[in-house]
Amino acid sequence: MLKKKLLILRELQRPQSVWELISRYDYDLHALCDELKALLEDGLVEYRDGMLSVTEEGEMALEDAGIAPRAEVRCERCRGRGIVYDAFIEAFETYLSLTENRPAPVTEYDQGYIAPEDVMLRVAFIYERGDLEGKDILVIGDDDLVSLALAATGLPHRVRVLEIDERLVDYINGAAKEYGFPVEAGTYDVREELPPDILGLYDVFITDPVETLPGIRLFLSRAASGLKGEGSAGYFGLTTQESSLRKWREIEKMLLDMNFAITDILRRFSTYPNTGNIGAALEEYPVYIRLREILGDLTPPDTDFYSSSLVRVELVDRPRPLVTGHVELTDEIYVDDEAYVTAKASRVLR
Template sequence: MWDILSRWPYSIRELRETLERLHAEGWIERSGDRWAEIRLTERGREASRGLTGAADAGGACPACEGKGIHLPEAWWRRFRELTEERPLPVAEYDQGFMRPEDAVARVAFMHRMGDVADREIVLIGDDDLVSIALAVTGLPRRIVVIDVDERLGAFIERANREQGFAIEFRPLDIRRPLPPDLTKRFDVFVTDPVETVPGFELFLSRAAASLRGRYAAGYFGLTTLEASLSKWHRLQQLVLRMNFVITDVLRDFSLYPERENRWERFYASYAMMSLFHIEGHLPDRDWYRSSFFRIEAIALPQPTILGDCALSETELYFDEETLATPRAGVS
């Protein structure tokens, strides 16, 4: 099951629908009503015999994992060392962090696009500590982190003291608007929005409000596991409405490591566990991943949410597709 999910290019819900159809048509079998173990039937094995070699063809480049990015080793090694004792994710804020090499690869791609050196950069949420990866390069003019989790603020402040960084941390629940001194002040934003449509609109609106104007750039992560292509269509409409154009999408750019996140306790609250009847069957591999978007403003960005936002926690974090999002209160 987890092996399939680690390669599946569509939403978790669509995987369940596909497995049900293949099971009903006699191509696969499962263990009782549980999808933890999935096997081909004799009919399925017969049909797959001619496809044995095709599965391995056209794979990602083993050197760059398909990113097309040269990863400066000095950046990556220093970032990994500095973030070894980072705060662990908490369910309350739907947190989780990507592999260190993927955070640094984000910075390397941003630099290639001219969005790091001498730029003022704001991060709307920073579970991944990309702010520290940026600071390691010594290239940005200014780095500001806006996040509700003050544990991250304390960690960043310690890095500032010990490493001589100048990362600014501003605690804020983004359901509140940005203060005036953070509005129209930045060249670049980075964010990993929640994947409900209302939540995405809120994150993108706050990010848009932070930018100076035309040619400013934004970066965000988005999955297909919790956001179907139909949802992507709606989210892309929001991007366009706010005066941005999508310039790049790097598919499956970031992988979220199970062991390092230590979020086994989250799984009990994931809706996908009961959907597939796999309660207690935890992953044996890393499977959750996201694509990396770059957008650019063609005119002054126009956020669609300006004032206070009254979204509840449920409205912000959950919809019928966010099946791997933890419920608050998980201990």
């Protein structure tokens, strides 16, 4: 039996909602839906009262494949991250209070933010890699408010935020002023070249790009063009849920072509909490529509199911962005057939 099927059966030895299954599955949602549908049709999995579980036939298939009940190997203390933010607990508290009145995500930009704890872990990892202290950091798209988490540590030299949503720009600038943070936010549309006072002047970029190939090529090119040169580093989130491994390979090719080495890939490093991120909008997501087709009655999410890997790259030479200058956008830049959750629009692209 195919690995993509077996991994579903392995999880479903313990009955769980489809949302929990999604959170524990390392292939794209397309694959998950296809394989789950086949497993249900073949009678290896059943769906009852909102819970998926293996049937007796499913158990037999697992036995044939030599697969035992699932054991947990992710560290409980750091929830599998390897990183803790104890050293930045005060910064975290400041950051938490700064996120209390954050602008709510809006459908127009299809915003979604990372759990505050995971934002702080990202900051801690950036710190450990030597990319925080005294550094000039460029954030492209900041509904996570990572700029404020970075600044709350007191360690970066300055943080510049480029963001399309004026509410976020105002919010970040307001907080920066109140706290005396060296943070400056401005409105920016990724279709445009970076402003001349940013191009080639930053040590580090942070972004959570759209995951279509034309879209991510654009985001990562803009991000790369902001960097100084050899030794400058970038951090971005990439999901397996909306990006197949074929797409991962294409994205990795782009990164190498831009003169980056890929130095770290930390799986499921950033979780997107449902609370605050999704509401009624969920019913419009392709994944919801598809799952309802497959399962019939679909229960609301009972766990945070969307997460991304944290990728770190470092320039080994000058940045070589694949896109320069102004570009016209068409729909394929922000929607492809793997965009199952964030398909309606993108955060920075209009």
